[in-house]
Amino acid sequence: MSNDILFLAEFSAGKAARSALELATGAAELASQSGGSAVALAYGAGAASGAAALGAHGAARAIVLGDEDQPAITYAPAAVAAARDGGLAVLAPATPNGRDLAAALVGSLDLPAFGPVRAARVVDGVLESEQATLQGSVITTARPAEGAPSPSVVLVLANTFTPAEGGSGSAEVSQAPEAGESALSRAAVAERHEADAKVVNLEEATVIVAGGRGVGGEDGFGPLRELAEALGGAVGASRAAADAGWIPYQLQIGQTGKVVKPSLYIGAGISGAIQHRVGMQTAEHVIAVNRDPDAPIGEFADLFVVGDLFQIIPALTEEIRRRKTASGGQG
Amino acid sequence: MKIVVCIKQVPATGADKRYTDEMRLDRVGVEAIINPLDEYAIEQALRLLDAGTADSVTYLSMGPDQASEALRRALAMGGHDAVLITDTALAGADEWTTAKVLAAALDKLAPDVALMGMASDDARGSLVPGAVAAMRDVPLLSYGSELTLADGEARVRRLSATGFDWIAAPLPVVATVTDQVGEPRYASLKGIMAAKRKPLETWSLSDLDLSPDSLHGAALTMVTATRAPEEKPPTERIENVPAPEAAVKIADWLEQRKLI
Numbered sequence A: 001m002s003n004d005i006l007f008l009a010e011f012s013a014g015k016a017a018r019s020a021l022e023l024a025t026g027a028a029e030l031a032s033q034s035g036g037s038a039v040a041l042a043y044g045a046g047a048a049s050g051a052a053a054l055g056a057h058g059a060a061r062a063i064v065l066g067d068e069d070q071p072a073i074t075y076a077p078a079a080v081a082a083a084r085d086g087g088l089a090v091l092a093p094a095t096p097n098g099r100d101l102a103a104a105l106v107g108s109l110d111l112p113a114f115g116p117v118r119a120a121r122v123v124d125g126v127l128e129s130e131q132a133t134l135q136g137s138v139i140t141t142a143r144p145a146e147g148a149p150s151p152s153v154v155l156v157l158a159n160t161f162t163p164a165e166g167g168s169g170s171a172e173v174s175q176a177p178e179a180g181e182s183a184l185s186r187a188a189v190a191e192r193h194e195a196d197a198k199v200v201n202l203e204e205a206t207v208i209v210a211g212g213r214g215v216g217g218e219d220g221f222g223p224l225r226e227l228a229e230a231l232g233g234a235v236g237a238s239r240a241a242a243d244a245g246w247i248p249y250q251l252q253i254g255q256t257g258k259v260v261k262p263s264l265y266i267g268a269g270i271s272g273a274i275q276h277r278v279g280m281q282t283a284e285h286v287i288a289v290n291r292d293p294d295a296p297i298g299e300f301a302d303l304f305v306v307g308d309l310f311q312i313i314p315a316l317t318e319e320i321r322r323r324k325t326a327s328g329g330q331g
Numbered sequence B: 001m002k003i004v005v006c007i008k009q010v011p012a013t014g015a016d017k018r019y020t021d022e023m024r025l026d027r028v029g030v031e032a033i034i035n036p037l038d039e040y041a042i043e044q045a046l047r048l049l050d051a052g053t054a055d056s057v058t059y060l061s062m063g064p065d066q067a068s069e070a071l072r073r074a075l076a077m078g079g080h081d082a083v084l085i086t087d088t089a090l091a092g093a094d095e096w097t098t099a100k101v102l103a104a105a106l107d108k109l110a111p112d113v114a115l116m117g118m119a120s121d122d123a124r125g126s127l128v129p130g131a132v133a134a135m136r137d138v139p140l141l142s143y144g145s146e147l148t149l150a151d152g153e154a155r156v157r158r159l160s161a162t163g164f165d166w167i168a169a170p171l172p173v174v175a176t177v178t179d180q181v182g183e184p185r186y187a188s189l190k191g192i193m194a195a196k197r198k199p200l201e202t203w204s205l206s207d208l209d210l211s212p213d214s215l216h217g218a219a220l221t222m223v224t225a226t227r228a229p230e231e232k233p234p235t236e237r238i239e240n241v242p243a244p245e246a247a248v249k250i251a252d253w254l255e256q257r258k259l260i
Ligand SMILES: Cc1cc2nc3c(=O)[nH]c(=O)nc-3n(C[C@H](O)[C@H](O)[C@H](O)COP(=O)(O)OP(=O)(O)OC[C@H]3O[C@@H](n4cnc5c(N)ncnc54)[C@H](O)[C@@H]3O)c2cc1C
Pocket: A211, A212, A213, A214, A215, A237, A238, A239, A240, A241, A252, A253, A254, A255, A256, A257, A258, A268, A269, A270, A271, A272, A273, A274, A275, A276, A279, A289, A290, A291, A292, A295, A307, A308, A309, A310, B036, B037, B179
């Protein structure tokens, strides 16, 4: 059994997902503790040509599972073949695709599963991880049981690791070993419906301005969009706003939406229901704007601004623009 | 067409929860409910039953004795019968063990569709469905905002990066659905009365030809420590000031933290 740290590296439309870069750096960090190498399991459109570049972020090797634009779960047999040879852990992004593949590894190879975790380290040759449970009220530390098989499968939240930049290394690329027959590869895209407008990937945003029912309608998101632009961020939403059709579901934050960990989250017209909170509570800084002084979000925000969002958000946008211009656009 | 809906009993959302000295969730005295996301799986199954696409809906749960309450509640919403897998050897089961046990039970029940929620409130891994699919070697169709069944094939409508896809696979499958399938129905009084007479079987590990040994005790993982999260500084408040003044204060706050 090796001490390698494997990680799932998703590609789409010719590009590595940000999670792939984060996990490359995280895997390299853990591999330096375990005395092994960081190994990418790369899949999706662009994986074959893009895998080597993961070396710049920490990957020593990359195994290409496949290069097609097809459901991630269909790469499970190849991932299983690649992980069968061992390693200490497989890191997977805590996204729907990452979870599907992680689950397939757990079920196919009878592996211990962890996460979604917010920290990991190698202690005495085993991977130990930290997870927030019970709606964030308790942090648990977990490790494989005595004699449990390896690798451990670990779901990792976005922004747990910061991608190392500026590296020039190139990962040594190989093809996945021959995979056995598996029903998991039988899922196929029957129909594809693209939206007209491009939707940002919220998991990759470092600043998020989120709107809820208090925004009042599609147009109400206008001022939020302007603030997001001034801050170089993206717009997100509560389920209430997505359910109302004011904003695409891809931008929903929460238990059944995206789990985000930006450096700044600003919530406007969002009450802070538990299902929303679990999607954003690990943001580094939380500002809430709500006209109800008793809104639950006021209990866990770092800065709680009581007032009408339609007055406060535009005023803030203007103030930020003013300061940026004053400092010569350096921000 | 036969559907088995896997439901988990979990502590009520927002209930006061803690860990025991054995590093397990203390379930004593905590109100228990059907995992809220599993109610959407129930709703999806019952819609297929209402439409005549499905002929039978069975509920399956692994948990302590009192998880039978969750099964009765599901039966009150609709459906035909239920199976509870309970065994003292399963205390402290993790996701691998849960999947192993559910997979064995599903082998016995042999449904066309094993329908699950997208995540459980307490574990939040969304790993059980995919692990079950891998163990049973059937396709996984996950995160559906709708599930359809026709011509020996199942399809889910799933959000993509920019729009949505329909993803298809031949039956039998494991499928999971999200809270976008439509609001779960309430149990009617008639439904609650009827549920009392619906069959509910209880199985133990031996009924599934599983032993504690084959389950590695009850878990491949262990919790070694629990602690409170890092203390956050108390919330700062800005109130009762005109918007332009509030804006200056917020911008100062952001600047102090190098966020602008
Ligand atoms: C199984 C399940 C899963 C769920 N998953 C999610 C999820 O992933 N994400 C999610 O967000 N929710 C989720 N929910 C829904 C969640 O429970 C809440 O209903 C939802 O988050 C509420 O959205 P909101 O805060 O926008 O609306 P509300 O709770 O209605 O809050 C609106 C807020 O806006 C304020 N407001 C109104 N007008 C103004 C104004 N002019 N200026 C300032 N403030 C104003 C009000 O004071 C209020 O606090 C889920 C629910 C269930 C049952």
